[in-house]
Structure formats: C-alpha cells, structure tokens
Amino acid sequence: MENKYQVLLYDRLQENYAAFVSQWSAMSPPELVERAEEIYAAQMVKEHLMRSVDEQQAEWFLRFENPLEIMKDKWINENGMEMVHDEDFTHAVWAVMDCQDTESLYPLAPGVEPTPGRDDPVTVREFIERHPGASFDMMTPGGFVYLTPERAKLLLAGQSVKGHPGEIEYAMEITADELLNQEVIRANFNGDEWHMLSDEIREMTQKPPTLDQGVTMC
Known part of the structure; x- marks a missing residue:
C-alpha cells in the first residue's frame, strides 16, 4: 500500500483523540471551559493535520505514542484559537520535526529507538x-x-x-x-x-x- 504510513497515522490520531474525549467527558463544565483552547486545538489537529503530511512525515509521527498531543501543543503555542489555515499546519509540522527536543518531551511508541545523534547541535x-x-x-x-x-x-x-x-x-x-x-x-x-x-x-x-x-x- 503506497500510503500505508498516512493510513496508520490517521488511525493513530483517531485513537489519540478518543483518549482525550474520554478524559474530557469526566470533567466538570468549569474544567471544560478552562480547557477550551486545548479541546479546540485537538479538534483542529484531528481534522486538518492529514492534509499537511506526506508519507515520510507520517512515518516520523508514528514514532510517537501520541502525535495528536505533539501537534496540539504546537498549535496552541503558535496559533491558539485563531482561524485554521493549511499553511499553518505545514509550518507547525516543520517546526516539531526540526525540534531536537521533541523526542525528549513526548514518549516514543513501544519498540521505537531514539534517533541517533538527535542531541547534536543544529547550526x-x-x-x-x-x-x-x-x-x-x-x-x-x-x-x-x-x-x-x-x-x-x-x-x-x-x-x-x-x-x-x-x-x-x-x-x-x-x-x-x-x-x-x-x-x-x-x-x-x-x-x-x-x-x-x-x-x-x-x-x-x-x-x-x-x-x-x-x-x-x-
């Protein structure tokens, strides 16, 4: 299958989102209001991310347990509650893939080894x-x-x-x-x-x- 990693990433995002929904469903209305930005960002990533990743990028995201969380956090950091544009997701994808700290901040999927040389400085x-x-x-x-x-x-x-x-x-x-x-x-x-x-x-x-x-x- 030519786009197998994109298919697998789509499925992973659905699983990640379902886990977030389970957490949100246990919260009180005031707690949900406080988490509004996070909920919005998670929804935007689930709905729009797949338009902005190719097969190679999808394979990279699959190294992590929760790629939705990675992009959710990045979206909040760069855009908050702003209107969604596909180019914004493209830049966010570049940013997290360029970030040397991503593998340190987010858990890798089971069986995935850290990238060799990931701590080397980027000039x-x-x-x-x-x-x-x-x-x-x-x-x-x-x-x-x-x-x-x-x-x-x-x-x-x-x-x-x-x-x-x-x-x-x-x-x-x-x-x-x-x-x-x-x-x-x-x-x-x-x-x-x-x-x-x-x-x-x-x-x-x-x-x-x-x-x-x-x-x-x-």
Whole structure:
C-alpha cells in the first residue's frame, strides 16, 4: 500500500483523540471551559493535520505514542484559537520535526529507538538551508540580525551581515562563517518568519542561555 504510513497515522490520531474525549467527558463544565483552547486545538489537529503530511512525515509521527498531543501543543503555542489555515499546519509540522527536543518531551511508541545523534547541535547554516524562502529574526552573540529570504541566500553564499545591540546606529559586521557556524538554541515560527536564538557551539552539559522573548523550539 503506497500510503500505508498516512493510513496508520490517521488511525493513530483517531485513537489519540478518543483518549482525550474520554478524559474530557469526566470533567466538570468549569474544567471544560478552562480547557477550551486545548479541546479546540485537538479538534483542529484531528481534522486538518492529514492534509499537511506526506508519507515520510507520517512515518516520523508514528514514532510517537501520541502525535495528536505533539501537534496540539504546537498549535496552541503558535496559533491558539485563531482561524485554521493549511499553511499553518505545514509550518507547525516543520517546526516539531526540526525540534531536537521533541523526542525528549513526548514518549516514543513501544519498540521505537531514539534517533541517533538527535542531541547534536543544529547550526544556523543547517537551519536556514532547511527553510528556504523564510525570513529570520535572530538574537545572536553579535546582536540582533534580521534576514529576509534574499539576505539569507547571500549569507549562505558568504556575505557578512550586520548585528546591532538594539540600536541600528551601533551595528557591527558579523562574518558569514561566524554566524553560520553557531548553533540554534531556540526557534519558533510566527506568521511568515522564524524567531531564533543562536550561540557559539557549546558542550551539551551546559545550560542554554535564556531568551526574554520566550521563544521555544517546540
């Protein structure tokens, strides 16, 4: 069967949703009101996600016990109760699949082994190459950097960029090698651009710096 993983993912989503419904049915009306956003998000994911995943992506989601929960949480983080657009689900799928923390935050399905090398840092170069056509609003050690899709291409080609500490008149040059070889600490898609925090490659035992804007990878 050519689309077997998509069929299996559809069935998994129905099972996940049925489990959520069972939990909701045991709640009081006030509790349900408090969970309205979560209920809405779960319904939207169940009804719309399958339009946004291909066979390879469906296989990836099947690595987890509850792919509906993963996408529900991501939908709440990025969209809340907003109107549903298929492109929003597409970006949410990219975001959770790019997130190194997904396998740490959500249980894998029985018998599934963690992805080898999933804790390896993702460099700025790798991240930009994975998201062609996107804009990037970045906080880097050299200051704030904003990349349009055109500027991102130039950066990948070796052109330096300007970073500033909050005031453009104090902007300083950041070389392509310096920025592209940093690792992505946080990344979140919002509308039509990625909000990112990058830093020098660090030992995995060190804690990542905090980001005042509250940007998270998942």
